[in-house]
Amino acid sequence: GAVVSQHPSWVxxxxxxxxxxxxxxxxxxxxTMFWYRQFPKxxxxxxxxxxxxxxxxxxxxxxxxxxxxxxASLPLSTLTVTSAHPEDSSFYxxxxxxxxxxxxxxxDGTRLSIL
Amino acid sequence: AQTVTQSQPEMSVQEAETxxxxxxxxxxxxxxxxxxxxxxxxxxxxxxxxxxxxxQQNATENRFSVNFQKAAKSFSLKISDSQLGDAAMxxxxxxxxxxASKLTFGTGTRLQVTL
Numbered sequence: 001g002a003v004v005s006q007h008p009s010w011v012x013x014x015x016x017x018x019x020x021x022x023x024x025x026x027x028x029x030x031x032t033m034f035w036y037r038q039f040p041k042x043x044x045x046x047x048x049x050x051x052x053x054x055x056x057x058x059x060x061x062x063x064x065x066x067x068x069x070x071x072a073s074l075p076l077s078t079l080t081v082t083s084a085h086p087e088d089s090s091f092y093x094x095x096x097x098x099x100x101x102x103x104x105x106x107x108d109g110t111r112l113s114i115l
Numbered sequence: 116a117q118t119v120t121q122s123q124p125e126m127s128v129q130e131a132e133t134x135x136x137x138x139x140x141x142x143x144x145x146x147x148x149x150x151x152x153x154x155x156x157x158x159x160x161x162x163x164x165x166x167x168x169x170x171q172q173n174a175t176e177n178r179f180s181v182n183f184q185k186a187a188k189s190f191s192l193k194i195s196d197s198q199l200g201d202a203a204m205x206x207x208x209x210x211x212x213x214x215a216s217k218l219t220f221g222t223g224t225r226l227q228v229t230l
Contacts, residue, residue, distance in 0.1 A: 034217055043206060043220045044160075091158060095218070103150060104210075104218060106160035 003027055004096050006107025014115055015086060021079045021110045023094030030096035033077040034104065035069060038091040047092075050077040084114045117142045119209050121221035128197045129229050135182075136192045136224045138207030146212030149183065149190045154223075155203040163205070166190065168212070194226075202228045 003026040036044040048058045056069035068080040093109040128134035151163040207221040
């Protein structure tokens with residue numbers, strides 16, 4: 001079946017560092033990718049929708065300058081957490097869909113810990 | 116806006132028994148999809164089952180089945196012959212039928228499976 005690759009799986013870094021997370025669809029052309037954030041024991045909250053070749057659409061309350069999303073090519077979307085601080089520590093997970101009536105396939109997620 | 120409600124934060128079932136997880140949703144749309152995702156401790160998001168709103172027949176995937184009540188906006192998941200490996204967080208999710216739609220998740224139900 002369709003596979004979405006996300007890496008790194010775990011990042012620990014100092015406050016003030018920028019961290020880039022990659023999400024890649026391996027065997028299908030994902031025109032749309034989604035980035036979610038999940039705090040411990042909570043549900044997934046959509047941060048933004050990433051469309052190939054255009055600007056991402058951010059959900060209300062998500063800082064676009066803080067969470068930079070790039071989707072320059074079909075199979076790859078990146079999320080960069082800029083100048084990360086401890087409150088940015090969370091689990092970030094991407095998903096992709098190649099057809100409107102097909103379910104989204106998720107990456108394995110990235111655990112981000114900011115010291 | 117669509118909302119998804121899971122009223123059971125935690126459920127427990129004995130091995131080999133049957134358990135039902137509840138989910139209700141609110142929408143004014145007529146074209147949509149409903150999903151159940153499983154998230155084990157590894158935090159992978161695994162699709163368990165999906166239901167198209169236009170289909171009257173309840174979806175079934177091996178030991179997993181749903182009771183889709185469109186008028187009542189209810190979408191419960193039944194797990195039969197529960198196994199230890201079924202222990203996980205279960206999220207109910209809604210997706211609009213329109214193009215490149217995001218998933219809206221419920222708050223999740225933690226399922227414990229006991230011997």
